Amino acid sequence: MLFFKLILIILLITFGTFIYRYFQTKEDYQGIKSIKSDFENWLLNKSDSENCRPNNATFTHLYEKAYGQKSRALTHMSDTGNRIKLQRVDVIESFPTKDKQIAAQLIQIIDNLEDYFQFEFNAVRQPKYWIKFVIFFPQKLVQSLGIKSKYILTYSFNFLIWGIGIFISLFGSDIRDFIVSLFK
Numbered sequence: 001m002l003f004f005k006l007i008l009i010i011l012l013i014t015f016g017t018f019i020y021r022y023f024q025t026k027e028d029y030q031g032i033k034s035i036k037s038d039f040e041n042w043l044l045n046k047s048d049s050e051n052c053r054p055n056n057a058t059f060t061h062l063y064e065k066a067y068g069q070k071s072r073a074l075t076h077m078s079d080t081g082n083r084i085k086l087q088r089v090d091v092i093e094s095f096p097t098k099d100k101q102i103a104a105q106l107i108q109i110i111d112n113l114e115d116y117f118q119f120e121f122n123a124v125r126q127p128k129y130w131i132k133f134v135i136f137f138p139q140k141l142v143q144s145l146g147i148k149s150k151y152i153l154t155y156s157f158n159f160l161i162w163g164i165g166i167f168i169s170l171f172g173s174d175i176r177d178f179i180v181s182l183f184k
Contacts, residue, residue: 006165014134021124028062029117035059036110039096043103054096063092063109066116074105138162 038054064070072091078084091105123129133140138161168175 006169010134010137013137014130017133018124018130025117025121025124028065029114029121031058032062032110032113032117035062036114039106039110042096043098056093056095059095059110060092062113062117066113072105072109074102 035054035058042053060070063072071093074089074091078087089102091102091109094102095106097103097106136158139158
């Protein structure tokens with residue numbers, strides 16, 4: 001009976017996580033597609049520039065989510081007439097811009113982000129992703145506490161939890177009888 005409760009709890013956690021991950025990755029993928037469309041239209045003046053100006057906050061959030069950093073520096077060269085000026089520019093904070101040198105970098109970044117979020121969205125819909133999620137769920141719990149996955153502790157915790165689960169499911173009634181006999 002305990003084994004079925006454990007399986008039911010794992011299935012409920014997995015299903016809840018699936019719903020969350022599915023809608024989150026779908027939202028991210030649709031967000032970057034919208035940014036790409038808005039940026040291209042805004043850059044090429046295909047529509048009213050103010051109404052279709054892409055959202056910097058959404059772009060920065062998606063960039064940070066994919067790359068784990070908030071900025072990307074670029075050496076920008078500008079011609080001031082009689083001399084060339086070099087300066088460091090944060091490409092992410094400059095979004096959106098019509099400067100050709102920075103816009104080319106932004107288009108490349110947006111294409112990469114679109115590929116990344118499409119991959120994430122497609123991965124969430126695959127059974128392999130969820131089988132791996134269930135098997136390594138205890139390890140993910142340890143990682144959420146801030147312990148890196150490379151440490152032997154995370155692997156041993158994963159093994160330990162599944163071992164205890166199997167042990168309890170096989171000998172649960174004997175363990176319960178033993179504990180009750182101790183208190184008689």
